[in-house]
Amino acid sequence: MKAAVFVKPGQIVLDEKPVPEVGPGQALVKITTTTICGTDVHILKGEYPVKPGLTIGHEPVGVIAELGVGVTGYQLGQRVIVGAITPCGQCYACLDNHSSQCGGHGTGGWKAIGGWKFGNTIDGTQAEYVLVPDAVANLEPIPDDLTDEQVLMCPDIMSTGFSGAENGKVKIGDTVVIFAQGPIGLCATAGAKLRGATRIIAVDGINERLAISRRMGADVTINFREKDPIEEIMKITDGKGVDVAIEALGTQQTFESCLRVLKPGGVLSSLGVYSGKLTLPADTIAAGLADQTIITTLCPGGKERMRRLLNVVASGRVDLKPLVTHRFKLDDIEAAYDLFANQRDGVLKIAITP
Amino acid sequence: MKAAVFVKPGQIVLDEKPVPEVGPGQALVKITTTTICGTDVHILKGEYPVKPGLTIGHEPVGVIAELGVGVTGYQLGQRVIVGAITPCGQCYACLDNHSSQCGGHGTGGWKAIGGWKFGNTIDGTQAEYVLVPDAVANLEPIPDDLTDEQVLMCPDIMSTGFSGAENGKVKIGDTVVIFAQGPIGLCATAGAKLRGATRIIAVDGINERLAISRRMGADVTINFREKDPIEEIMKITDGKGVDVAIEALGTQQTFESCLRVLKPGGVLSSLGVYSGKLTLPADTIAAGLADQTIITTLCPGGKERMRRLLNVVASGRVDLKPLVTHRFKLDDIEAAYDLFANQRDGVLKIAITP
Amino acid sequence: MKAAVFVKPGQIVLDEKPVPEVGPGQALVKITTTTICGTDVHILKGEYPVKPGLTIGHEPVGVIAELGVGVTGYQLGQRVIVGAITPCGQCYACLDNHSSQCGGHGTGGWKAIGGWKFGNTIDGTQAEYVLVPDAVANLEPIPDDLTDEQVLMCPDIMSTGFSGAENGKVKIGDTVVIFAQGPIGLCATAGAKLRGATRIIAVDGINERLAISRRMGADVTINFREKDPIEEIMKITDGKGVDVAIEALGTQQTFESCLRVLKPGGVLSSLGVYSGKLTLPADTIAAGLADQTIITTLCPGGKERMRRLLNVVASGRVDLKPLVTHRFKLDDIEAAYDLFANQRDGVLKIAITP
Amino acid sequence: MKAAVFVKPGQIVLDEKPVPEVGPGQALVKITTTTICGTDVHILKGEYPVKPGLTIGHEPVGVIAELGVGVTGYQLGQRVIVGAITPCGQCYACLDNHSSQCGGHGTGGWKAIGGWKFGNTIDGTQAEYVLVPDAVANLEPIPDDLTDEQVLMCPDIMSTGFSGAENGKVKIGDTVVIFAQGPIGLCATAGAKLRGATRIIAVDGINERLAISRRMGADVTINFREKDPIEEIMKITDGKGVDVAIEALGTQQTFESCLRVLKPGGVLSSLGVYSGKLTLPADTIAAGLADQTIITTLCPGGKERMRRLLNVVASGRVDLKPLVTHRFKLDDIEAAYDLFANQRDGVLKIAITP
Structure with missing residues (x-):
């Protein structure tokens, strides 16, 4: 599959990677729309360090392609959204109502910014597929009558x-x-x-x-x-x-x-x-x-948060479509980064579609 | 293994059951001490309905006997305590900070009293072994210098x-x-x-x-x-x-x-x-x-809650040992129920040891 | 002055009373618009007991006519609104952030519903003038560009x-x-x-x-x-x-x-x-x-609450004018009570002007 | 009367002043015990500016000597304590539950640190008498069985x-x-x-x-x-x-x-x-x-706060007497300042008695 990969400061390129394998508790989501965030530009510039080879991006809208062992209650093909922050729900931080500081599985407890995994500590969403950790806590179905672009701000910008x-x-x-x-x-x-x-x-x-x-x-x-x-x-x-x-x-x-x-x-x-x-x-x-x-505050995540934000969109209380000023194919994501990083052409947010 | 089983209103008996098999995300705990709660007496009297054949009890102190797939960060043989309420951490209720109303795995959301599973909707702790659901969210190690009886009130009475x-x-x-x-x-x-x-x-x-x-x-x-x-x-x-x-x-x-x-x-x-x-x-x-x-309020559970209550015990701020007025072997649990249900002999809480 | 006075269950009449004298900390407000509340109907029907002879009403819009000793920072002639609840700000309940349960001056502490004074324990607002207790805590100037009817719901209905x-x-x-x-x-x-x-x-x-x-x-x-x-x-x-x-x-x-x-x-x-x-x-x-x-909850009062509610009206976030369905002169208040108590003619709220 | 007066940076002297006259809403308290605070040392050193001629000190224990018009519910001779912070209870800040930022009487609203008046914006407590503003909101009777020294920390140190x-x-x-x-x-x-x-x-x-x-x-x-x-x-x-x-x-x-x-x-x-x-x-x-x-946080004041802190002392939950390490007569307050400002002799707090 294609994926936008961090190579070194100054360089994010579109590369080929294998479609990830799905482990217990995980889900594979086929991305239909994603976007670029200011944080991604910090990564590009080397101001926020991530491991070379990592797929960037943390704002996914997509369709369930595969479900790991133990992930019940969802169907293949279901449209879903996932927050930029993907809490496990089961560590001390999550159980203490600070899930953005998620310490991950096991007896580990608290980890600063630990809830932000996509495009930070695990492969992200600027790709054809993304692996969602702790899928039960994070997959939120999207109502049929909402378009990808209507909900694209929910994972990060709107939640934050x-x-x-x-x-x-x-x-x-x-x-x-x-x-x-x-x-x-x-x-x-x-x-x-x-x-x-x-x-x-x-x-x-x-x-x-x-x-x-x-x-x-x-x-x-x-x-x-x-x-x-x-x-x-x-x-x-x-x-x-x-x-x-x-x-x-x-x-x-x-x-x-x-x-x-x-x-x-x-x-x-x-x-x-x-x-x-x-x-x-x-x-x-x-x-x-x-x-x-x-x-x-770090962006709140988890499916309950996404559910509430989808409610806001569905109710028409807030319309964030004006924020999507540009559209690019995933194939052209390097150009999208160039436009966004340089804040040209009045850009606010760019919809990226594989 | 031996287990105290609800047969019908008026009858809880000690019975033989197979040791449960451990599924993904679960843990098997060998009980070292448990107790009888007022709620168990409501069950005995038929005032709170449960399924015949269910093992009763929801206050476990024990040792990890087996860990399911995906339960990392714990060791076999480790002494642990588990709350009476065992939230999954990943449903809408849990993610909304109401984990005692846990809706369980899948997209299901909220279930009144849903966090109370032991001896209510799944087999409980008045037995030689108990299967702990969502073990990562629920197993809390006990410091070595605390005895079973010192911490026996944490799962329910103290938390409530x-x-x-x-x-x-x-x-x-x-x-x-x-x-x-x-x-x-x-x-x-x-x-x-x-x-x-x-x-x-x-x-x-x-x-x-x-x-x-x-x-x-x-x-x-x-x-x-x-x-x-x-x-x-x-x-x-x-x-x-x-x-x-x-x-x-x-x-x-x-x-x-x-x-x-x-x-x-x-x-x-x-x-x-x-x-x-x-x-x-x-x-x-x-x-x-x-x-x-x-x-x-329903008793708060989960391992973060247990951690805090163990801290209270360890600090000596509160000493609940005076509440343990009687001790019985699991073999004699029917006699223990008789004493407790009739509130004889100044009984407050009974320590049961298999 | 004219005042709507409770005589006995079933009877509220327009009567003559002397204009009240202003004591220390008090203010005299000339009513320009007031209204009738559901609670007033309970009083009329004898379902909520008040002392015979009491002037009824607790929703005042008016103009400052006189200021008592110690009431500084206001001018005669200034347009003001006062909440239905008039806390003293200085008793134990007020200082503990429960000012609707105001215990009044002195060392007295808490009094259930004690913050509701107008038309309950002191003369109310369905009159030409009303005496405002603890005026510094309760007089809130009205911006010039808001009409009486625009703000008439603030003292009670909107706050509640x-x-x-x-x-x-x-x-x-x-x-x-x-x-x-x-x-x-x-x-x-x-x-x-x-x-x-x-x-x-x-x-x-x-x-x-x-x-x-x-x-x-x-x-x-x-x-x-x-x-x-x-x-x-x-x-x-x-x-x-x-x-x-x-x-x-x-x-x-x-x-x-x-x-x-x-x-x-x-x-x-x-x-x-x-x-x-x-x-x-x-x-x-x-x-x-x-x-x-x-x-x-009992209606929150005090000038800080009124200030916030006036902000809501001024911002246009909420427009409560549709709630004012009828208008009467104070002289005709008995007819207004008749209409309102019987909920005729789709009545919601009645503006009363002296 | 005698009073410790700020003259200029480096100089606080014991001086003669007239006993203050009592206005409406005020009370005159005869000081029986007071103390010196770290803030007073900042004033002495000129690090926190106050007006020359001001009486210093903000921690009063005393006896009611005179009550102004409108101050009911108290008796002459009653032992009382008053917080270091003396909110009016009636301004916007007080009514919004931020009484330490009290804006004072009138329509004035919020004033940073405005609730701290004694020894800051009005004459303070290191004197034979102190005038208490907004007395109804601030005078708290002391139970007979508590000594001055037992409660001396309540006005500032304990509250803070x-x-x-x-x-x-x-x-x-x-x-x-x-x-x-x-x-x-x-x-x-x-x-x-x-x-x-x-x-x-x-x-x-x-x-x-x-x-x-x-x-x-x-x-x-x-x-x-x-x-x-x-x-x-x-x-x-x-x-x-x-x-x-x-x-x-x-x-x-x-x-x-x-x-x-x-x-x-x-x-x-x-x-x-x-x-x-x-x-x-x-x-x-x-x-x-x-x-x-x-x-x-600035020290919370007002009589409800004092009431709660007196409860703590009366219950024996906390005993702050060990903090009073030294005792001086008001006549010797200059020596007390010298000791306290130089933190000699293990000093924590000094009881000053006129």
Whole structure:
């Protein structure tokens, strides 16, 4: 089968690999649609290290091709979706309700980011087939009336973005700011609206993205190239600051900006992937006395999470199709990476079909 | 092997059965100590229906005798404990953090009381061997320096009793009442202390039990045969009522008494097993306007829960050995049932050893 | 001034009273719009006892006419709204985050339903003027661009209905049923949507109300005169039941129906006012072993709550104007009571203007 | 009256001031015992700026000398305690359950650290009398059988320390580390035990303090001058890390150490007062993907909090008398500051009596 394989920093190529063999508790899924994530670009650039030879990608929509021993309740040919995070459900972390930090089978317990396996520690989804571990915990059937593209954001972007609002504990009547309106930030905007925020402020530097922010639920948009977002937000909130600030990029500037507009007692919900050293100026947190919370979240996975997100799509509450701006065949995935890594042509997300 | 088998209402007998065969994901445990639970007596009396021929019991301490395919990270001969509730970890209920309502393998979702399998829907632990389903999620190694009897309460009584305090959301400085001081109520008393309640009121009709209540952390004990507990509690609390009331018996009288002493805004944490119809007089809940919560809980299980409870035992924070009042061989289990069902001789819990 | 006064069961009349004098910490508000609540009808019928001579009503929109000593930060003539519940903010219950059970000034602590003062323990709002206790905690300025009728539901109906979804802990992707679609049930429907429920089922016996339910966010409506709601809901949910059931009427039938469609692990969020004895059949709660929660809620009040609800109105997220079906002058309030108590002419809520 | 007054950085002197006049809603308390806090030393050193002429101190035990208009339910001569934080109960922050960020009377809303008034924005407690604002929300009667010294830690140290464990969401069976065992860290240790932690690790550099740690509930103590605490803790926890890490000092080193031993999914509960810039190395938080929470807390106040802490003392669950190592007359407070600021003679807390 064909698969997009990491060779070395700077090089992901389409290669041939054998179709994987299915072990107990696993399932083989024939990919019908997948996509490229910002994390994949970090891998491409060598900023996030993975083993050479690994198939990349973690956002699968497909059809069940084979079921391992012990995987009951599913049929061959069934359309399914699987989260980017594939918890085992049976380790200490999973049983303690932290399944994104899944420690895997056996008595092993907790492993940071351990729930992220596809395209990280096992072969991923930018291929014709993918092997799903702990299939009972992870295969979620897709309703017939939803297209692949309608649900393509569920495995990662939508789950991550929504969790920004959920873990930020957004309440009815809250003012929420989301810094950065890439795909995850846009989903965080949609998530804040779904949780009842009534003033949603979206910040980005690209007006085309801010236009989509408004479609996702933003009441106010700020282009940081035109106005200072901190001044603007403090003015809008009469000097109080926001109830919840969502960081959706992973830089010092966005992280610190969140702190600078956060009310005493507020929550900074962080979705970004950071490198180096974050700095937390004491004055932004009132010397540690402002009763504030900083919470970091890795994309929630597992079939129950996918079921809920499919419900959101099916209900029409949120429509994420505008995020799919480009389409490529798997055969052309190297070109897709080139477009996406360089953020050309207003790209948000690319649908890849084998 | 020998096993205590339900024959028909009124009859549980010691019988011969083949040692079970081990399937994928399962483990065979050789029982070293088990016990009889109040629920088993309900089964004996025909008040809780199970299939004739079923082995009874759900509180296992033992040694791993065989491991099924896919169960890695354990060794043969390892001492383990398993909760009364054995979640699969992979169904919708388990993945939604309600593993006691486990829907089992496959796409099946939620099943009321579905997590309770031993001695309910599959063969139980009052036998020489027991087959543990979803072994990776359920086998917890026992530290060498803890005896079987020290940990024998973990699978059910301790997990259930503590959850009464945990789900009642006991806070530091709370006043908590526990109605009934059988084994579960005594553990709820210990749990309330562990969560920081500073005035714990234990109610029962047997002074010997109330003496143990005080060892478990009760600050005040009330023998309801000597004083009206409602009057007494309202006097103690200056008419305010308690912050949390824990029901640990399963009768109209204890349930209603909880409501009658519960402050506005308080929590009734219910552990009892009810039959027939509970009545909720409108005046006890201020017509539904008192911001009160009633929460029912089934014993939490899984190996992470067991790990935490073993920690409690190992730390010496709570010593539940006083609850083991009698010891019987498995060969004499019919006599043990007779003693326990008739609550003779001050029995609290009986250690059964094959 | 004119005031609607309770005389005896069956009789509320428009009477003359002196304009109240303003004490320390209080404010006098000139009513511009108020309304009649279902609770007022209970008072009229003598089902909820209040002192003869009391002015009825608890939903005020008005203008500040006078400020007592210590009430700073407000101006005479300012348009304000006040919740139906007026917490003091300083008693034990208020400081413990249960301000609807406010115990009032002094060392007194908790009082069931104590936060409900207007038209219950002190003179209410169906009058030309109302005296607001603990004014600093309760006066909330109304933005200029919102009309009285737009915000008229905030003090009670909207606050109560939304709290049904909030305390039911509705999550993104939940299925929620609301039994009864009177004004409170309709607001609970809107609240469930605001919290991210993706399948909202509204049950009532009047098709005109169910039409409004759909405008408020219901995805499915069931007229219980045409179909059995329990059967229908269990079919829709494939036998699983709903995640959250909201009771918005206060009868045995709706309460029990909630339990009959509630999934294991689900939450029954109760808003109704009950009388007599509620019955809780053991089979509806799996004998107390289904990990379910029943939570009762009295309307949340205080100016922070009002601020949030005004935000909801101002953002356009929810439009409750369709609930105001009739308008009367205060002079004609007796006729308004007659219409409302008899539920004639499709009445939902009546705007009363002095 | 005599009062310890801040003159300029480096100088706090005992001075004469008039006894304050009592306004509406206020109370005058005659101090019987107070103490010096680490924050007072920051003020003395000019590290935390206050207005010259301000009376310092925020930990009052005393007797009611006068009650302002509207303060009912108390008697002259009554022994009372008041928290270091004195919320108004009526502003937006207080009504939103963040009373330590109290915005004060009027429509003003939120103010960072606004709840801390004594010895910060109004005259404090190191004097013969102190004026208590919003007295109804803040005066808590002391049971007769408790001495001043028994309750002297309640206003600040105990409330702060316990909140470290409470906001860290310590659960039964948790492993908790507390970095630094000054008075606040010692109270955090006691609080972790009260919430059910079963392995409590206390870290400090002074063995005398670690001896008290063990009395407060520590199971393991680490002198960082003798062993590397990070290595040691990772070894003790088999490489998993701790469930909750409590920072009780306010330095980069202790903050970063908390992160380095925190398990994925864990909580860093921060009590320290920081200056300059905190650094958060990305590798300590798995690049922001470890589902961790950092929560900062300012001492909770108000009479309900004091009531709960008095309950803890009265119940004997925690005995903080060992923390009072020295006693001085108010007349000698300058000497007391000298001893305390230089941490001579094993000082933990000093009781000051006028």
